[in-house]
Amino acid sequence: xxxxxxxxxxxxxxxxxxxxxxxxxxxxxxxxxxxxxxxxxxxxxxxxxxxxxxxxxxxxxxxxxxxxxxxxxxxxxxxxxxxxxxxxxxxxxxxxxxxxxxxxxxxxxxxxxxxxxxxxxxxxxxxxxxxxxxxxxxxxxxxxxxxxxxxxxxxxxxxxxxxxxxxxxxxxxxxxxxxxxxxxxxxxxxxxxxxxxxxxxxxxxxxxxxxxxxxxxxxxxxxxxxxxxxxxxxxxxxxxxxxxxxxxxxxxxxxxxxxxxxxx
Numbered sequence: 041x042x043x044x045x046x047x048x049x050x051x052x053x054x055x056x057x058x059x060x061x062x063x064x065x066x067x068x069x070x071x072x073x074x075x076x077x078x079x080x081x082x083x084x085x086x087x088x089x090x091x092x093x094x095x096x097x098x099x100x101x102x103x104x105x106x107x108x109x110x111x112x113x114x115x116x117x118x119x120x121x122x123x124x125x126x127x128x129x130x131x132x133x134x135x136x137x138x139x140x141x142x143x144x145x146x147x148x149x150x151x152x153x154x155x156x157x158x159x160x161x162x163x164x165x166x167x168x169x170x171x172x173x174x175x176x177x178x179x180x181x182x183x184x185x186x187x188x189x190x191x192x193x194x195x196x197x198x199x200x201x202x203x204x205x206x207x208x209x210x211x212x213x214x215x216x217x218x219x220x221x222x223x224x225x226x227x228x229x230x231x232x233x234x235x236x237x238x239x240x241x242x243x244x245x246x247x248x249x250x251x252x253x254x255x256x257x258x259x260x261x262x263x264x265x266x267x268x269x270x271x272x273x274x275x276x277x278x279x280x281x282x283x284x285x286x287x288x289x290x291x292x293x294x295x296x297x298x299x300x301x302x303x304x
Contacts, residue, residue, distance in 0.1 A: 047072070047073075047074050047124045049074070049126035049129070051158050051159045051160075052156075052158055052159075052160070052166075052170055053125065053126045053129035053170055053171075053174060054123050054124060054125040054126065054129065054153070054170060054173065054174070055074075055123070055124040055125075056121070056122070056123055056124075056150065056153040056154045056156070057121075057122045057123075057124065057154075058119075058120070058121050058122075058154055059120050059122065060117070060118065060119050060120065061083070061085075061112075061114040061117070061118040061120060062114070062117060063083070063114060063115065063116050063117060063256075064114060064115075065112075065114040065118075066111065066112060066113050066114065067111055067112040068111055069109055069110070069111045070109070070110070070111070071107055071108055071109045071110065072104070072106060072107075072108075072124060073106055073107065074106050074124045074125055074126060074127055075103070075104065075105055075106050075124070075125040075126075075127050075133060075134075076103070076104040076108075076122060076123070076124055076125070077101055077102075077103055077104075077122065077123040077125065077140075077177065078096065078101055078102050078104070078120055078122050079100070079101040079120065079121045079122065079123075079142050079147070079150055080096050080097075080098050080099070080100065080101070080118055080119065080120055080121075081098060081099070081119040081120075081121065082098050082116065082117055082118060082119045083098060083114065083115060083116035083117050083118030083119070083255055084096065084097055084098065084114075084115040084116055084118070084251055084252055084255040085102070085112055085113070085114060085115075085118055085120070086112070086113040086114075086115065086252070087102050087104070087110055087111075087112055087137075088110060088111050088112075088113070089104075089108055089109060089110045089137055090109060091136075091137060091188065091189070092137075092186050092187055092188040092189045093186065093187045093189070093248070094137060094138075094139050094185060094186045094187075095139070095185045095186075095187075095248040095251055095252070096139055096185065097185065097251055097255075097290070098255075098291060099142060099147075100139055100140065100141060100142055100183060100185070101139070101140050101141075101142045102137070102138070102139050102140070103134050103137065103138050103139075103140055103177075103180070104137055105127070105133075105134065105135055105136065105137065106127040108137060110137075115252045115255045115256060116255040116256060121150050121151065121154070123150060123153070123173065125174075125177075129174055130174050130177075130178060132178055133174075133177065133178065134177075134180075137186070138182045138183075138186070139182070139183045139184070139185035139186060140180045140181060140182055140183060141180065141181040141182075141183055142180075143176065143180075145176060146173065146176040146177070146180070149169055149172060149173045149176065150173070152169055153169055153170065153173060156169060156170070184244070185244075185248065186244075187241070187244055187245055187248060188233075188234040188235055188236065188241075189234070190229070190230070190233035190234055191233050192229070192233065194219055195219070195229060195230065195233060198215060198218055198219060199241075199245075201218070202215075202242065202245055203245055203249070206245060206246050206249045206266075206267050206268065207265075207266050207267050207268040208268065209268055210242055210268075212226060212227060212238055212239075215238065226238065243278070243282075246267045246268070247278075247279070247282060249267060250263050250267055250275075250279070250287070251290075253266070254287060254290065254291060255291065260272055260275065260276065260287045260288055263275065263287070264276070275287070276288075
């Protein structure tokens with residue numbers, strides 16, 4: 041893993057940064073001494089940490105607290121707009137990794153901050169924009185686009201197998217047989233270690249894989265069948281129920297202030 045990256049907050053509470061990634065790009069394991077809000081205008085970013093995996097669809101963002109070791113994997117052309125934030129800028133900034141909804145206001149504030157000076161007088165427009173960004177982050181909506189990982193090697197190996205074979209007809213019975221334990225034991229350990237029931241974890245794993253594949257331009261039908269759904273309509277119904285739009289519309293320009301992640 042690389043050394044901590046450092047930023048100076050002597051004159052402002054956050055440092056904005058714009059960077060575009062080509063499809064297939066990666067960033068190796070690294071961390072920052074500050075907090076980070078990574079916002080994507082296009083493409084999909086897979087963020088891996090020791091606590092689990094977060095998928096960032098276009099128009100959303102991921103919050104990484106200071107010191108979080110992570111790496112990035114890029115799908116599609118990703119236009120990233122990042123804020124590196126002084127962890128002491130606000131007392132109640134988020135303390136855990138999370139995928140977040142980026143409101144229209146926050147999106148425009150992030151864009152505007154890229155042109156702001158590093159040094160500015162008190163009460164200036166620059167100061168008000170920086171402070172409003174911090175206020176917006178404090179009230180940001182969280183989206184469960186994360187896939188928490190279990191701690192025990194056996195259960196972790198099962199999760200990796202499911203991610204490698206998302207189209208398999210996974211059931212609790214099949215998963216329990218893979219570990220040579222009872223279904224009840226599997227369900228109990230799964231909930232204890234991931235915070236999710238097995239069926240919800242499986243749905244999220246498939247949904248996150250679907251987002252990656254759709255970002256690569258694969259057809260909805262191909263993605264549906266490859267991920268084990270019986271039909272285009274069954275997959276589309278799950279997708280719309282969860283994300284509020286049809287899969288064919290999801291990567292179209294969307295209003296960041298639209299509905300958040302709904303429970304299936």
